[in-house]
Amino acid sequence: MRKFILPALMLITSTLSANWTDKVTLNGYFNFEFEEHLSGFSDWPTHEYSSFDSDMVDLVLNVQATDRLRLAADFTWEHGSQSEVDKGNVGYEYAFAEYTLSDSLRFRAGKMFIPFGIYNEIHTAKPSTIIVKEPNPTNKMYYISSGLESTLLYPRWGTGIALLGNSEIYNIPFDYIVQITNGDISYGVDKNQYDKDDNNQKAIAARIRMDLTDNLQIGASFYHDKALNYESVYETKIKTNSDANDVNITSKAYVPVGDMVIDSQGIQMIWHINDDIRLEMEYMTGTLDVEGSSSFRRSGFSILPSYFVSENINLYFLYSKADPNHSTSNNSVVNYAPGVNIEIDHNMFLKADLYNVESNDNNLIFKGDSYREFRVALAIGF
Amino acid sequence: MKNLNQIIKSLFIVSSLLFATPSLFAEQKGVIVVSEDVNIDNLSKKELERIFLGKTTIWENGKRIQIGLSTNNSEKTSHFFNDVIGKNQRRFKKYWLKIVFAGYGIAPKLFKNDKNAINYTKKQEGVIAFVTTDSIKNVQGLKVISIDGKEYF
Numbered sequence: 345m346r347k348f349i350l351p352a353l354m355l356i357t358s359t360l361s362a363n364w365t366d367k368v369t370l371n372g373y374f375n376f377e378f379e380e381h382l383s384g385f386s387d388w389p390t391h392e393y394s395s396f397d398s399d400m401v402d403l404v405l406n407v408q409a410t411d412r413l414r415l416a417a418d419f420t421w422e423h424g425s426q427s428e429v430d431k432g433n434v435g436y437e438y439a440f441a442e443y444t445l446s447d448s449l450r451f452r453a454g455k456m457f458i459p460f461g462i463y464n465e466i467h468t469a470k471p472s473t474i475i476v477k478e479p480n481p482t483n484k485m486y487y488i489s490s491g492l493e494s495t496l497l498y499p500r501w502g503t504g505i506a507l508l509g510n511s512e513i514y515n516i517p518f519d520y521i522v523q524i525t526n527g528d529i530s531y532g533v534d535k536n537q538y539d540k541d542d543n544n545q546k547a548i549a550a551r552i553r554m555d556l557t558d559n560l561q562i563g564a565s566f567y568h569d570k571a572l573n574y575e576s577v578y579e580t581k582i583k584t585n586s587d588a589n590d591v592n593i594t595s596k597a598y599v600p601v602g603d604m605v606i607d608s609q610g611i612q613m614i615w616h617i618n619d620d621i622r623l624e625m626e627y628m629t630g631t632l633d634v635e636g637s638s639s640f641r642r643s644g645f646s647i648l649p650s651y652f653v654s655e656n657i658n659l660y661f662l663y664s665k666a667d668p669n670h671s672t673s674n675n676s677v678v679n680y681a682p683g684v685n686i687e688i689d690h691n692m693f694l695k696a697d698l699y700n701v702e703s704n705d706n707n708l709i710f711k712g713d714s715y716r717e718f719r720v721a722l723a724i725g726f
Numbered sequence: 727m728k729n730l731n732q733i734i735k736s737l738f739i740v741s742s743l744l745f746a747t748p749s750l751f752a753e754q755k756g757v758i759v760v761s762e763d764v765n766i767d768n769l770s771k772k773e774l775e776r777i778f779l780g781k782t783t784i785w786e787n788g789k790r791i792q793i794g795l796s797t798n799n800s801e802k803t804s805h806f807f808n809d810v811i812g813k814n815q816r817r818f819k820k821y822w823l824k825i826v827f828a829g830y831g832i833a834p835k836l837f838k839n840d841k842n843a844i845n846y847t848k849k850q851e852g853v854i855a856f857v858t859t860d861s862i863k864n865v866q867g868l869k870v871i872s873i874d875g876k877e878y879f
Contacts, residue, residue: 366850369832406832411790411852416829438829447782457828469827472820510781517781558812619814655816691823725823 369406374724375399375470384715385701398424399721400468402437412444420468437468437501448509452523455538456506459521459551460498460565461610462626467500471725474622474650474660474685476695480677481644481666482626488677489668490708492638497608497630498567499528502547503538518554525549528571528606535598545570559616566609573604573634602635620652641670650685658685662697668708675706681719691725756802756879759844759868761853763789768872771810777854778811779821780831785852793834794855796843802858806879844868 377397400422407415417439425432440454457465463478470476480487486494502525510519526537527545553563580594608630615623629643644666652658662681669675683697699717703710758774760766765787769777776782783791797803807815822833837843840857847853848867862870870877 371826371833373827402827404827404829406826408790408832411784411788414832418827418829440829444784447784465828466824469823472823472827517776519781616817619817652816691819725827 367408369408370403371406372401372403372726373469373471374401374722374726375468376722377476378720380718382698382716382718385710385713386715387713398432399470402468414442414444416440416442418468422468440506446509448511450508452506452508453504455501455503456523456525458498458500458502458525458549458567459506459523460549460567460608461551461628462563462612462614462624464498464500469725470695470721470723471691471693474658474695475648475662475681475683476697476699476719476721479626479644479646479648479662479664480679481628481646481664485642485666485668488644488666488707488709489675492632492634493640493642493668493708495604495606495632497610497628497642498549498569498606499537499547501538502526502528502549504546513554516554516556518552520552521550523549528569545572547571553612561614563612564610565612567606567630568608569606571604571606572600573602573637574598575601602637603633604635605631605633607631607633622650624648624650638671640672642666642668643670656687658687659683660685660697672706674704675708676704677707677710678702693721693723695719695721695723756799756806756856756858757862757870757877758873759847759855759857759862759870761847761851762867762869763787763851764854764869766871767869768875771874774873775811778818778834778856779813780825783831789852792850792853794837794843794846794853794857795834796837796840796855796857798838798840798843799858802879803856806856810873810879 377399378395379397380394400420402418402420405417405419409415418437420437421432421434423432425434427434436455438454438456440452440456442450442452444450459465461482463473463482466472467478467483478484483496483498483500485496488494502523504523504525506521506523508519508521510517512518525547527547528537547567547569549565549567551563551565553561555561575598578594578597580592582590583593584590608628610626610628612626613624617623625645625647627643627645629641631639631641633639644664646662646664648660648662650658650660660683662679662683664679665676667676679699679701681697681699683695686694688694697719699719700714701710701716702714703712705712758769764785773782777791778793785791795803804815807813807818811818813821825831826833835846837846840859843855843857844862844865847855848865
């Protein structure tokens with residue numbers, strides 16, 4: 345009997361193994377950076393002086409559970425993640441289940457990137473972008489200004505559900521996604537918006553992209569959220585201990601101080617003028633309305649022309665400008681970065697740019713100052 | 727003089743053989759093959775483009791579409807990308823990097839030789855693959871389909 349069991353087991357396990365490997369796909373990416381502050385303003389903590397950054401390694405896992413059901417997850421280890429010394433960041437960018445009813449109607453549930461603009465869904469996936477880092481106005485408001493003005497136009501991620509798909513209108517192909525997620529509660533409170541929470545408000549994000557021709561794509565994005573704005577306070581309570589003595593216990597508490605409404609809109613365009621010349625543009629604007637505090641509009645745009653001088657060498661020039669608060673004059677920040685992207689080997693890219701920041705006098709961070717950095721990145725996709 | 731005649735004679739024989747057996751030196755052709763379970767014989771160029779760009783992901787019979795690509799013949803592969811898919815290979819690669827990393831789909835499987843692409847098509851269900859070969863007919867377990875009525879690129 346034994347002599348049959350072993351071959352039978354081997355047969356079963358090999359079949360299972362074959363089925364398992366057929367259903368699972370593993371991809372990922374790696375990014376390593378070097379930055380050198382060359383000149384100018386240096387009075388803030390993100391300046392790097394000849395420093396390396398073990399920026400990230402990500403594993404992208406796809407499990408095609410059935411013909412219509414896919415599970416996707418992107419696990420990330422950022423900035424040399426080392427829990428022993430509490431450094432870096434470990435997490436997952438997304439993990440969701442996607443069910444395809446048809447190509448024009450898919451359903452997703454889980455943690456997802458917020459589908460806004462060109463960059464958010466690929467902001468960590470450096471091999472898929474030409475530039476070293478995404479333009480600040482697209483969502484790095486904390487590099488533009490401080491305080492409430494540094495509030496993101498939309499959060500990076502959200503937990504919820506989404507409908508998405510692609511189809512055609514009048515022979516124009518388009519894709520869309522509509523996403524409903526937990527409202528963002530990350531402002532001033534230590535809670536988890538990816539978990540069940542006490543915030544009744546839900547955020548909604550949507551994007552549509554249309555391929556007007558094989559070489560010209562335009563798109564529009566929208567985000568709305570009504571978050572609770574918290575203030576952290578220290579509370580002291582008197583408690584009687586086991587010896588019947590009263591002791592003062594101080595703890596941190598979060599007091600909701602009002603609503604915080606975020607509305608953001610964006611438009612984008614990617615135009616492949618020919619095989620070698622590409623032009624990408626994005627404009628974003630939005631309002632931030634904080635109850636009992638302030639209400640203002642902000643906006644920003646980026647322009648990125650690029651040109652392949654040879655099969656593997658792509659030259660680019662990134663220009664972006666952001667106005668973090670339209671109610672304040674003379675507070676904009678301009679970034680520009682001439683750069684090069686060289687594909688050294690299959691999906692292995694060496695990027696370098698000369699990153700310049702210039703500001704107006706009323707900007708809350710830079711106060712009219714400017715600075716320049718040299719940045720290099722090695723990005724590998726697999 | 728006798729040697730020269732012999733050389734000319736030999737050259738004539740060799741060149742005659744070359745013309746008489748074109749298949750030996752025939753140019754490889756690009757073809758689209760599908761797994762046996764895929765119940766189609768013809769696709770339009772537009773339908774093929776949508777499949778290779780990950781926009782159409784389900785066959786009419788409900789099976790998931792899996793994409794294979796042989797990059798064995800760079801000239802034919804590049805012709806396939808430029809003229810059939812409408813994006814050059816570099817752009818196609820970047821396109822799929824974004825799709826995969828942003829969580830929108832599973833990338834086509836790339837094969838460095840036709841044999842592996844053909845084996846993949848035979849072994850898996852729902853596969854559509856681009857291969858570059860001139861001896862694909864009558865291979866069991868897969869079939870050649872035409873694109874806008876044409877079998878070869």
